[in-house]
Amino acid sequence: MLDLLKFDGAPVVITGAASGIGLSCxxxxxxxxxxxxxxxxxxxxxxxxxxxxxxxxxxxxYYSIDVSQESEVRQLAKEVFSDFGEIASLVNIAGVGSTSSLEKMDLAHWNRIMQTNVTSMFLMVREFLPMMRENTGSVVNMSSTYAFASRSNKAAYSASKGAIVSLTKAAAIEASRKGIRVNAVCPGPVMTPRRVDAGADGVDDLEKAARRTLQGRMALPGEIANLIAFLASRAASYITGSAVIIDGGQLSHIGEVT
Ligand SMILES: NC(=O)c1ccc[n+]([C@@H]2O[C@H](COP(=O)([O-])OP(=O)(O)OC[C@H]3O[C@@H](n4cnc5c(N)ncnc54)[C@H](O)[C@@H]3O)[C@@H](O)[C@H]2O)c1
Known part of the structure; x- marks a missing residue:
């Protein structure tokens, strides 16, 4: 088992690499x-x-691009293929948050969230699947518990994360022809710099977020990276088309934890 977790020098592409969960990965x-x-x-x-x-x-x-832009992702795939050849795993983490009521949300905001969170994953999967290692390659897409349960002012974020779960399942079907696995991870609250900053600005209530879990705390980015690495590795050889929840029990109950 331990050997199956090792990548032995194989190339792994990670988006959203500069911060939070991506950096931990x-x-x-x-x-x-x-x-x-x-x-x-x-x-x-x-x-x-x-x-x-x-x-x-x-x-x-290190490639500095906007993964929501088709021309930039196309160019990235070309350069990565010429620099590295076959890719063992693709880890799509780049994404942004959104807080706005449906009534006040303008179309530009909705489009930006969908473009950054969902279209980027479609583009990355489309461009990188052809250069992935057959039979052992794998893709991991970042979703969220917001794919399954939402809150006020989270319509765009929830819709984007739900779409990622559906995209993951559809991609898993097509990739299975080449023996490539595709999965999504769905974290609950994670203590990343983005959320720490939002907490300090009073936009995010981190204590409340922690209380919604059965463990009474937010996850550390490294705990999410552990799951992502397992799914990306050969140790997860029979897992594909799955949306794996990692939320400290957040979705397992109704109402406040007493
Ligand atoms: N932090 C949480 O509580 C939490 C919970 C569930 C899911 N997620 C998801 O995990 C992912 C990472 O979250 P985080 O909290 O680590 O965020 P973060 O802001 O710390 O890191 C996100 C990284 O993605 C990069 N990025 C954003 N848009 C990009 C684009 N268009 N092109 C290229 N890079 C781009 C940013 O520069 C940043 O480095 C997101 O998809 C988020 O929705 C986070």
Missing amino acids: CELFTDLGAKIVAVDSDPTFGLSQHGTALGLDWPER
Whole structure:
């Protein structure tokens, strides 16, 4: 089993690599022996303290693009294929939050959330599937518990995360012809810099988020990375088309935890 978790120098593409869950994935996959191909819209990451520690200060290991733009994803796939050849795993984490009531939400906001969270995954899967390793390759897409249960002002975010679960299942069918697995992960609240900042600004109530779980706390990014690495690895060889919930029990109950 432990050997199946190792990537033995195989290339793994990770989007949203510069922060939060994506950054934790970069660290864990590196520990598991993968050759990280990091992708993020933040242009400074490759040369940052984290990026340098991960060996991403080589230009061909870090690609700064907007994954919601078709031409940029096409170009990325071409360059990655020419630099690395076959890809072992694709981990699609890049995404953004959204807080707006349906009544006040303008179409531009809705379109931006769908484009960033869902269209990006369609583009990445479409461009990278043809260059993935047959029979052992795998894709992991970032969804959320918001795919299954929502709250006020979360319509766009929930719709985008629900669409990712459906896209994942449909992609798993098509990828199965080449023996490639496709799964989604659905975390509850995770203590990432984005949420810490939102908590400090009073936009996000982190204590309430923690209380909604059975464990009374938010997840650490590394706990989500553990699941992602398992699903991406050969150890998860019989898991495909699944949306795996990792939420400290958040979805297992109705109402407040007493
Ligand atoms: N933090 C949580 O509580 C939580 C819970 C469930 C799911 N998620 C999902 O996990 C993912 C990561 O969340 P996080 O909290 O680590 O966020 P984060 O903001 O810390 O990291 C997201 C990264 O994605 C990058 N990114 C955003 N849009 C991009 C684009 N168009 N092109 C390229 N890169 C882009 C950002 O630059 C950033 O580095 C998101 O998809 C989010 O919806 C987060």
